[in-house]
Amino acid sequence: MLTFVALTANAQYYTTLNREAAIRLFNRPMERREIILPTIDGYTLYKADFHTHTIYSDGDVTPRQRVREAWYDGLDIVAITDHLEIRTYEKFMLKVLAPYNRTSEPFKYEHAGIANKKDKNTPVLANLNAAYDEAVYYTQRENLPIMVVRGTEIWRNTKSVGEFNALFLKDINVICHPDLFESFRRIKEQGGLIMHNHPGYTRTTTEIAEGDQARAYREGWIDGVEAVNSTTLYPDIIGRCVEKKLFIAANTDAHKPTSHDWPANGEFFRTMTFVMAKECSEEAIKEALKECRTIGYSGNHLVGEHRYLSAFINAAVTCRVICQSEKQCTYSFTNNCSIPFMLRYKNNVYKLEPFKTLSFSFKKQSLPTFVVENMWHIDEQHPQVTLSIDK
Numbered sequence: 001m002l003t004f005v006a007l008t009a010n011a012q013y014y015t016t017l018n019r020e021a022a023i024r025l026f027n028r029p030m031e032r033r034e035i036i037l038p039t040i041d042g043y044t045l046y047k048a049d050f051h052t053h054t055i056y057s058d059g060d061v062t063p064r065q066r067v068r069e070a071w072y073d074g075l076d077i078v079a080i081t082d083h084l085e086i087r088t089y090e091k092f093m094l095k096v097l098a099p100y101n102r103t104s105e106p107f108k109y110e111h112a113g114i115a116n117k118k119d120k121n122t123p124v125l126a127n128l129n130a131a132y133d134e135a136v137y138y139t140q141r142e143n144l145p146i147m148v149v150r151g152t153e154i155w156r157n158t159k160s161v162g163e164f165n166a167l168f169l170k171d172i173n174v175i176c177h178p179d180l181f182e183s184f185r186r187i188k189e190q191g192g193l194i195m196h197n198h199p200g201y202t203r204t205t206t207e208i209a210e211g212d213q214a215r216a217y218r219e220g221w222i223d224g225v226e227a228v229n230s231t232t233l234y235p236d237i238i239g240r241c242v243e244k245k246l247f248i249a250a251n252t253d254a255h256k257p258t259s260h261d262w263p264a265n266g267e268f269f270r271t272m273t274f275v276m277a278k279e280c281s282e283e284a285i286k287e288a289l290k291e292c293r294t295i296g297y298s299g300n301h302l303v304g305e306h307r308y309l310s311a312f313i314n315a316a317v318t319c320r321v322i323c324q325s326e327k328q329c330t331y332s333f334t335n336n337c338s339i340p341f342m343l344r345y346k347n348n349v350y351k352l353e354p355f356k357t358l359s360f361s362f363k364k365q366s367l368p369t370f371v372v373e374n375m376w377h378i379d380e381q382h383p384q385v386t387l388s389i390d391k
């Protein structure tokens, strides 16, 4: 009780002092961009980024900043996927911590991991779960309603093998192994999923490379592929995902703060994957990814299977007949979601902005059918969609 009284008195004292000495010019509460999306077949579309980095590998920000900005940016789910092998900031951290090294040995940075070309068996000395733990600690402390996914990025020769994100892990420390397929086995043992990242990175083709990459696909280790990484679309990946039943992902692969590429007052939201799930639990999101119920979003483009793109625009846009004569029919189209649609009818393209209505006339016999130019499905095609009338 005494302690309580003392603390209260102190708080009073500083408030009074502040009032006399300083004038607060404005308050800046936390502010989130809300992204309104339709529901499809009873599924909510959760907004996820399955690929981000922090200072615990080669990113520029702390894990707590990753989850804070994810919330600002309107996400429901963010995966922290620091590299196993590329851990640029560790040497700086170790320099800062050097005074803690009480041995008489001269301080030496031990490269953590198998990117060490001299000795591929050098063990990782860091606790690879630390970034995830810090992110979760922060979301709990600040009551941020956002799911953090424990993940990691596995790096191999980008031209011949590629990079892979392991998602929904239980312990990242045991994933590190010089043999890629031993790492894969340990990911699956933990119930994790494997995503093939930026398939065209440092390559001139997105075709599956012979060798370990081909083996990874052939043996069924891969669960999903990034059709979009940051702002780059790999259109061929959509067909691969549909053919092989893999989830289509779009992720930032953020190393810098996301406000660098996607400012809060900008035209676009950050790149993200819409996941169609019954609820935002780890189990439900994993189930949705295994069933490939995803749509990729980047720069107001939507990437996915025709059936989901068609369902998305039909659920988002209300189409009504507002008048009809013998010769023509006039429709109104109201966009009830945060994503615009570029609707091509014959030679004209109409931009249906979020939360706005367009109206125009068609010949009496024609249904309201458009090519949606900011949607991409297989073979670099934009889907042709007929909107259902008077919902």
Ligand SMILES: [Zn+2]
Residues within 6 Å of the ligand: 051, 053, 153, 253
């Ligand atoms: Zn990455």
